[in-house]
Amino acid sequence: MLSQRELERYKRQILLFGEEGQERLKKAHIFIAGAGGLGSPVAIYLATAGVGTLTLADMDVVELTNLNRQILHYDRDIGKKKTASAEEKLREINPDITIRVKDVTIDGTNASRLVGKADGIVDAMDNFPTRYVLNETAVKKRIPLFHGAIRGLYGQATTILPGETPCLRCIFPKAPPKEVFPVVGVTPGLIAMVQATEAIKYLVRDGHLLTNRLFIWDGKEAHAEEICVERDPSCMVCGECREQK
Amino acid sequence: MKVKVRFFARFRELLGTDIAAEVESGMILAELVQGIARKTPEGYAAIFDERGSFREFVIVMRNGKRVGSAETATTILADGDEIAVFPPVAGG
Numbered sequence: 001m002l003s004q005r006e007l008e009r010y011k012r013q014i015l016l017f018g019e020e021g022q023e024r025l026k027k028a029h030i031f032i033a034g035a036g037g038l039g040s041p042v043a044i045y046l047a048t049a050g051v052g053t054l055t056l057a058d059m060d061v062v063e064l065t066n067l068n069r070q071i072l073h074y075d076r077d078i079g080k081k082k083t084a085s086a087e088e089k090l091r092e093i094n095p096d097i098t099i100r101v102k103d104v105t106i107d108g109t110n111a112s113r114l115v116g117k118a119d120g121i122v123d124a125m126d127n128f129p130t131r132y133v134l135n136e137t138a139v140k141k142r143i144p145l146f147h148g149a150i151r152g153l154y155g156q157a158t159t160i161l162p163g164e165t166p167c168l169r170c171i172f173p174k175a176p177p178k179e180v181f182p183v184v185g186v187t188p189g190l191i192a193m194v195q196a197t198e199a200i201k202y203l204v205r206d207g208h209l210l211t212n213r214l215f216i217w218d219g220k221e222a223h224a225e226e227i228c229v230e231r232d233p234s235c236m237v238c239g240e241c242r243e244q245k
Numbered sequence: 246m247k248v249k250v251r252f253f254a255r256f257r258e259l260l261g262t263d264i265a266a267e268v269e270s271g272m273i274l275a276e277l278v279q280g281i282a283r284k285t286p287e288g289y290a291a292i293f294d295e296r297g298s299f300r301e302f303v304i305v306m307r308n309g310k311r312v313g314s315a316e317t318a319t320t321i322l323a324d325g326d327e328i329a330v331f332p333p334v335a336g337g
Contacts, residue, residue: 037336150334150337151336177302221257227329228309
């Protein structure tokens with residue numbers, strides 16, 4: 001049941017999703033992998049929308065060079081753990097939800113336990129090896145993975161529903177090379193909004209998800225488009241061979 | 246026959262986009278893109294490795310369908326084909 005305060009707080013989006021949709025958000029648990037450029041706006045907007053439980057995982061410390069884009073962290077937070085900084089802000093933004101933080105590096109040994117019983121994973125990582133771990137976890141648990149990635153003024157996003165859509169490995173069998181990527185905050189801001197919108201739609205069961213399509217944003221040209229993506233039957237993570245095992 | 250090559254993101258910066266090409270029948274996909282990419286050494290190096298194969302992470306599509314990196318060297322183009330070459334990004 002939604003409290004009077006919640007009915008008031010979410011009044012304008014209850015007009016969109018109904019009380020039933022808001023209840024769904026309240027009961028939901030989303031795991032956000034990373035509290036950086038993508039993770040900050042995703043967490044802020046999912047908290048604002050009233051997603052009942054958010055778990056954020058990140059092991060980094062706030063650095064001055066993060067502050068052009070990682071909007072959960074302020075100048076005063078330099079040197080502080082990102083999880084502590086994020087938790088403080090999110091509790092202030094919405095004291096009616098549960099915020100959990102995990103000060104840890106996500107890897108193949110702990111991902112499943114960290115994600116726990118979450119209803120979905122937001123990929124807010126900055127590297128593909130960890131994304132692949134999240135992908136395997138999502139496939140194993142049969143929960144969605146809301147993928148996003150950026151570089152400079154370019155970004156991409158897609159929603160992965162294991163068993164129904166291509167997984168991250170089907171779409172990106174090989175990782176792009178590792179680099180110190182250029183970035184201005186508006187790009188992760190924009191891609192994070194696509195991811196957060198997808199997570200909300202999935203939870204309230206509204207609209208059409210960004211499935212089987214890769215959304216591509218070209219901020220330089222102010223141009224968005226999408227390409228179709230398909231399952232790879234021989235995918236090492238979600239392919240038929242794997243499913244038969 | 247006519248085909249179109251579309252580069253995305255950083256590849257677009259280096260090589261332009263929506264490049265219409267007049268090609269002879271029998272033209273192989275990888276050879277066409279190599280020819281266009283040779284316009285700039287940086288563009289070529291971003292897309293192809295030392296052996297002239299598409300770099301492993303580059304996504305190549307033909308009329309909206311994915312073409313695997315090995316298949317790009319054997320795929321014969323047809324009139325009206327649209328080829329998309331896209332570099333995934335990894336930052337967050």
